[in-house]
Amino acid sequence: MRKPETIERLYLDFDGFFASVEQQCDKSLRGRPVGVVPFAGTDRTAVIACSKEAKAFGVKNVMKIKDAKALCPDIILVPQKPDLYRRAHNALLSEIESVISIDTAKSIDELTCILDDTGRNHPESLAQTIKQTIHQNIGPYITCSIGFAANRQLAKMACKAGKDATKKTANYGNGLAIWHPHMMPKPFFDVKLGDVPGIGDSMRMRLAHCFITTTEQLYNIQPKHMRKIWKSVNGERLWYALHGYDIQAQPQKRGMYGHTRVLPPEARSITGAYEIARLLLVKSGRRLRRDEFYAGGLWLYLSLKDGSWFHNLALPSVNDEQAILTVHRQLWALAKRQLPRNVTIYNVGVTLHSLSEANARQLDIFNNDDVIRQKWEKANGAMDSLNAKYSSTIVHMGEYKPPTGGHVGGKISYVRIPSAEDFY
Known part of the structure; x- marks a missing residue:
């Protein structure tokens, strides 16, 4: 090294x-x-x-x-x-x-x-x-x-x-x-432990249990000790990085497509939150298709006034809106049965996960990629092409009414830089 x-x-x-x-x-x-x-x-x-x-x-x-x-x-x-x-x-x-x-x-x-x-x-x-x-x-x-x-x-x-x-x-x-x-390492010793990349609140607490509370103490332990504390090779990699070695970031595979959004006050009911979650899911599906992935599951998360609610349902390795939105409706039907009628929802999140690339797609033996599914995929492809051509959502399934503040699916996140397509 x-x-x-x-x-x-x-x-x-x-x-x-x-x-x-x-x-x-x-x-x-x-x-x-x-x-x-x-x-x-x-x-x-x-x-x-x-x-x-x-x-x-x-x-x-x-x-x-x-x-x-x-x-x-x-x-x-x-x-x-x-x-x-x-x-x-x-x-x-x-x-x-x-x-x-x-x-x-x-x-x-x-x-x-x-x-x-x-x-x-x-x-x-x-x-x-x-x-x-x-x-x-x-x-x-x-x-x-x-x-x-x-x-x-x-x-x-x-x-x-x-x-x-x-x-x-x-x-x-x-x-x-x-x-x-x-x-080095004197400038590093002036850094607070929580300012080291990869050390958040939970890791800082774990280090404290090992009597490590300063960057100098962290620097002076052994690489295998770091690996044991992190419970992965990432701890050992961080040790070498902190000691000045040339450590290259490992390539990461795409694991999911999703969006979250803080709800405006007028949309904090089950009905209002459902409509915004549906639009977030439409945007997630577009990104999924642009990158030629299929999803095997849908996760719905709701941040409530007192706690949270979340649930997951399987998808038969699909990327068309008809299939994705069908499962989305099933998730919300479940939420309506389990949550109080007057519940206040502050934040919604939707995630398409269990991804497979188009050339490595595993089909459900009972679904068998039937003719109806293929027609929906072609219809979505045509809609995506038209929207991309005019840089605007001109064709869509169901109502398309972005909420107050707009930018459904175009939020800036810490891990992804949105593309122009995320804003139409």
Whole structure:
């Protein structure tokens, strides 16, 4: 396993991305505290992103609106615009590509690059060029932080460290941190355990049971010990990454297609939630067909005022809307029987799982891919082609009435960057 002797990776993270895009596009928001919310007209949701001006008052991402207003009474709440953020993401990547080749876009606001000789020898200059290119060609209100290190995991942590305005050393400051291998592991020891990629709340508790509460303690255990704590090889892989080895991310197979959505107040009944869940499932089915997959099961999740409800039903390896929506109706019939009539539903989620690729599809012996199923698949193919041709939902099964706030199925997630097709 190779251990680089110099920095080889750049990790870039846009600062307060959603809020900064809003400020760049709307002059009235510039210099003012901004909070991006799921939709307008209610204080019963959360601020999903906030500007640096709002953060100065103590507002944080994923904070209840009432708590954000208590900290910053003048905060301006702006409904999210996922398609705008997608287009800003694409524009920013184009500008960065003019400076350095992008290896992977990790999310809507994060990316990583492999450094060439110039980047390894002159990281400060490279970072300055990227920032200037964005400033000049996109605008001054979208800024970024950049980290350099021997591998992607360390560069990601360096990137976050570079956001700390109190660090003004030769290797920190102005949204920049450079962790040369000869400096390690001291910069890593300054990182909080919860800020290490792959360590969430549950893993931090598991580490605490092993008397590991700092990154220095984590660094000094053995790789096999890490593997035992993680209960998988991922723990050992993380150990090598933290020690500066060149660890490449393993290729991941698609496991599901799904969407979730916080419901607007007027849709928090069983009837209202059903209609939105149906539209989310239509969008999931379109993505399933675009990527040439079939699903063997459908999962429905409901977040309730007091708890949650979820259930799963099997599908006979299908991807057409008629089959998928039939099982969806069966799930909701079950929910209606089991839930109180006046139940309040805050969030719905639908997931198509147990996937098989088109060339590896396992057919149900009793279903046998009958003639009716084939006709529905051809009908869906024709509808998808028409919608793609006109970049709009012009043909659909049943009613198509997106709820307040729109963007059904076009939500920005932490693991997937939506495509243009998700917004029609």
